[in-house]
Amino acid sequence: MQKPIKFIFDLDGTVTAEETLPLIAKHFHIQVEIDSITKETIQGNIPFVESFIKRVQILGELPVSEISSLLGKVNLYPQLYRFIQENSTYCIIASGNLFCWVDKLTEKIGCSAFCSEAVVENDKIVKLTKILRKELVVEEFQRNGYEVVYIGDGNNDLEAMRTADIAIAVGMTHYPSKSLLPVSDYVIFNEKALCRQLNQLL
Amino acid sequence: MSSAKSIVISCAGIGSRLGLGQTKALININGKSLIAWQLAAFKDVEDVRVVVGYQANDVIKEVSRYRKDVIFVYNHRYFETKTGASFYLGARHANEYVIEWDGDLLVHPDDVRKILSTEGEFICYADKASDEAVFVNTGKDGCVESFSREAGDYEWTGPACIRKDRLQYSSGNVFNQLEPYLPMPGLKIRAYDVDTYDDYLRVIEQTKGWRIYNN
Numbered sequence: 001m002q003k004p005i006k007f008i009f010d011l012d013g014t015v016t017a018e019e020t021l022p023l024i025a026k027h028f029h030i031q032v033e034i035d036s037i038t039k040e041t042i043q044g045n046i047p048f049v050e051s052f053i054k055r056v057q058i059l060g061e062l063p064v065s066e067i068s069s070l071l072g073k074v075n076l077y078p079q080l081y082r083f084i085q086e087n088s089t090y091c092i093i094a095s096g097n098l099f100c101w102v103d104k105l106t107e108k109i110g111c112s113a114f115c116s117e118a119v120v121e122n123d124k125i126v127k128l129t130k131i132l133r134k135e136l137v138v139e140e141f142q143r144n145g146y147e148v149v150y151i152g153d154g155n156n157d158l159e160a161m162r163t164a165d166i167a168i169a170v171g172m173t174h175y176p177s178k179s180l181l182p183v184s185d186y187v188i189f190n191e192k193a194l195c196r197q198l199n200q201l202l
Numbered sequence: 203m204s205s206a207k208s209i210v211i212s213c214a215g216i217g218s219r220l221g222l223g224q225t226k227a228l229i230n231i232n233g234k235s236l237i238a239w240q241l242a243a244f245k246d247v248e249d250v251r252v253v254v255g256y257q258a259n260d261v262i263k264e265v266s267r268y269r270k271d272v273i274f275v276y277n278h279r280y281f282e283t284k285t286g287a288s289f290y291l292g293a294r295h296a297n298e299y300v301i302e303w304d305g306d307l308l309v310h311p312d313d314v315r316k317i318l319s320t321e322g323e324f325i326c327y328a329d330k331a332s333d334e335a336v337f338v339n340t341g342k343d344g345c346v347e348s349f350s351r352e353a354g355d356y357e358w359t360g361p362a363c364i365r366k367d368r369l370q371y372s373s374g375n376v377f378n379q380l381e382p383y384l385p386m387p388g389l390k391i392r393a394y395d396v397d398t399y400d401d402y403l404r405v406i407e408q409t410k411g412w413r414i415y416n417n
Contacts (some may be wrong), residue, residue, distance in 0.1 A: 037399065166295070187262065187276070201295050
């Protein structure tokens with residue numbers, strides 16, 4: 001008998017049509033510091049955890065509620081957004097981003113979400129408490145009997161994609177990180193084609 | 203035209219028998235890569251899947267020049283597998299019916315239309331032309347009854363169409379995957395595959411007048 005399926009999506013650049021951290025940086029006029037770290041991280045030149053801690057140190061001083069509102073309005077890939085809404089019980093977001101920053105965004109997308117976490121006091125981040133390891137989310141669903149399809153584009157998706165039953169590298173916002181290609185079953189560069197493949201997997 | 207069927211183009215191989223130092227999808231046929239000719243033939247097919255292995259990045263780059271909505275499928279074990287593995291990987295999450303199309307095959311444009319409009323399962327064969335062929339023996343109404351390395355009525359060139367749930371993983375050839383289901387309906391076409399350098403020279407000559415591919 002075929003196992004029930006779960007689609008786990010990376011958020012930034014996979015479901016959103018733009019990367020969220022550069023968007024925050026632009027809004028608060030601190031692009032230079034953030035952009036270079038983000039670029040190096042996507043390419044796999046700085047380990048994700050190290051880069052994330054550095055970015056949170058820079059962005060943690062900024063008002064959390066303002067970031068959350070900003071990201072709640074970020075552009076999404078419309079066909080993929082519709083697929084997730086129509087199949088929300090099969091779909092999960094796995095984002096390295098802090099939940100307090102993407103809470104409005106994930107609520108809008110409308111499926112369950114796993115994120116990094118932090119303690120917030122007076123609308124500022126005072127302490128990082130969890131950096132999401134996406135592969136643990138994949139393993140958890142596999143242990144519960146699901147066949148997991150993982151869809152991502154960045155180096156921080158590597159272990160999750162290696163662990164997943166089916167790994168789809170996407171290159172819609174930027175070319176997928178080269179590190180993903182040896183562990184991918186598919187690479188797809190077009191939203192319509194991605195949705196076609198997801199529907200074929202349902 | 204036939205949007206319900208998926209096309210799986212197998213472009214993972216090394217192309218070692220041809221000896222041009224690149225995977226066959228990228229070889230030049232009358233001014234365009236072989237994969238470009240194939241993509242032109244499938245411009246009305248929605249679900250085109252290209253299986254990549256050797257020189258995957260180069261094939262992806264070439265295909266992306268012509269179409270953005272192709273689904274690329276990896277056969278990471280291309281060195282120790284043959285077309286059967288690529289076909290299985292390309293087909294396993296595709297539409298219900300899947301047309302297997304070798305990355306080294308050129309089919310006459312009129313016959314491409316015939317293939318894409320034919321319902322159900324079938325196996326295509328052509329007049330003998332290749333240097334190193336697998337042969338097809340046909341029976342009543344042109345049905346394919348057997349494959350042979352030694353002798354037969356026609357040459358097995360592909361393509362073939364089969365329901366994807368009948369496909370099993372195989373490290374062998376596509377015709378090995380079809381053998382358990384014989385006899386199957388047959389379709390005679392004009393098709394040429396490029397296995398050797400002599401095949402390559404022949405295909406360049408034989409396809410010069412194929413007008414639809416020149417659009």
